[in-house]
Amino acid sequence: MEIIRLTRRVIGLLLIVKFTAIYEKSLAQEIPQTGYPQGYFKDPLDLPIHLAGNFGELRPGHFHMGLDMKTNGRIGYPVYASADGYISHVKIESTGFGNALYISHPNGYTTVYVHLNNFGPELARYVKEQQYKLQKWEVFLDIPADMFPVKQGQFIANSGNTGGSYAPHLHFEIRDTKTDQNRNPFLFGLPIEDKEPPSLYRIAVYDGDRSTYLQVPRILSLIKTSEGYTVLGGKVTVPFDKVRLAIGAEDHQTGSTNALGIYAASVTIDGAPLCGFALDRFGYDLTRYVDAHVDYSLKTGGGPYVQYLSPLPGNRLPIYSCSAEDGLINLNDDSLHSIAIAVKDAAGNVSEAKFNLQKAGLPPVYGGGDLFVPNQVNVFENDEFLLYLPEDCLYDAVRPVFGKRDLPGGASPEYSLISSLIPSLDSFTVSIKPDFAVAESEANRYVIVEKGAGKQHVASVAWNKGWAVVKLRDFGTFQLVLDKEPPVITPLGWRDGSRFTGKPEIRVALKDNLGAIRGFRAELDGKWLMFSHSGDVYTYRFDEHFPAGAHTLVLSVEDEAGNKTEKTYSVSR
Secondary structure, eight states: OHHHHHHHHHHHHHHHHHHHHHHHHHHSSSOOOTTOOTTSSOOSSSSOOOEEEOTTOEETTEEOOSEEEEOTTOSOOEEEOSSSEEEEEEEEOSSTTSEEEEEEOTTSEEEEEESOSEEOHHHHHHHHHHHHHHTOSSEEEEOOTTTSEEOTTOEEEEOBOOSSOSSSEEEEEEEETTTOOEEOGGGGTOSOOOOOOOEEEEEEEEETTSOGGGSOOEEEEEEEETTEEEEGGGEEEESSSEEEEEEEEEBOOTTOOSOBOOSEEEEEETTEEEEEEEOSEEOGGGGGGHHHHBTHHHHHTTOOOOEESSOOTTOOOTTEEESSSSOOEEOOSSSOEEEEEEEEOTTSOEEEEEEEEEEOSOOOOOOOOOOBOTTSOEEEEOSSEEEEEOTTSOSSOBOOOOEEEOOTTOSSOEEESSOTTSOOSSOEEEEEOOSSOOOGGGGGGEEEEEEETTEEEEEEOEEETTEEEEEESOOSEEEEEEOOOOOEEEESSOOTTOBOTTOOEEEEEEEOTTSOEEEEEEEETTEEOOOEEETTEEEEEOOTTSOSSEEEEEEEEEETTOOEEEEEEEEEO
């Protein structure tokens, strides 16, 4: 036991030394040099860089993984290769990136250019050929290294507003080519003027011995003074032994009015470093951990964003450095302790909040009950409903509460167990057993509808010994539904027999009773015709694949339950 205690003490001292160095570096003004070659990449736009979004900015369900560069509210600005290399990938999708291209560089990095309006002519022709070859509009293409070499400053595309973009801009990323890990582009020395320090708004205080999902945090506004930020009265008292803190803050770039995300934050107690985080590098495989880095319940319930200064038990995002395993404040006495929270942006500007913290009052009394806990498998099961959570689902402990209610139109009651205000990292299994025999002819028309936090998701089921089974990623309510209603196809501005003289495109709207379109296909005279889509509106822009003359256009659509609609139109051009 003595050896174990000594080992833990040595490890603790090493962690303190390591974190002290990291903390001091996080407050320094210099840009990190490891993994961030300076001056290698140039601005991909011939515009002053004004940011609408930055790396690590908090978004629903993900961190923002690059820089959003403004384009004066317009599309069509030339986009240039940020360094020598070759175009290695192209992605086209209706949401997310929209039109995007990737350039691999000889220094081991890849730059990504997103929400583009169009590619350069040669690349555009190649991509279209591949789309018709694959009979897919949404594609992710691997491109041979010798096909599209580029030089720094060479035109590659025009900026746009495609995919999950709400205003014209260029989303720009820098990734490690080998690991596909995103790096913070701000740290590569791009010409971005920023002399504005972060703004601090609030702190959230939690009982560190209790799950964040089983309590409501105490929110304290921060007051700006000539010496920094503090709370009203400069003192916070708590009735518990362990304290978790979260910070509500945002950053601003010089010359831009947009609210941006902070780069790093750290906390000290009585001058000793305790814990902190820095958002400098991680990949899309970890971006969903944003739901563990922020108080998801508070934000989803209509409150503000606050970012934890120490990791939740199920948070494996490698952005934290702590001198103690859990990174929490331990109050072992009733003395006043000085707390300092330093918040930094990627340009090195720092803001600091200081206040005193003291343990006082009677400890809270909590109710009991079984809990689902992180880092292990959790299962709930009765005769009609089963929920199976793998070990990577939960970030903190939750108390399952089973409920059901009868709703019209369903093949089962609507079940609930865990609130939609609780996030899940991994997919989990939901199983529902109807109290009637399912006709074999209708078995593949059943779906489970999940609702929660203003969203609805529909998933087709698999049947296992009379149970309808699906995998989902969001908690909420679950109901088994028999869906035999096919989707509807509505031509927009044309009809059967139309002649498309002088028109640039054909548009159709698709509608499903559950909002769950699975697939769409168009054929002109028996050959696949490429429609793009945004939401439920599908568009074909006239090209060489629709020659002059009379034609037969066949449109077909399928929903998540397998219901299909097919329409045939006689059209000409």
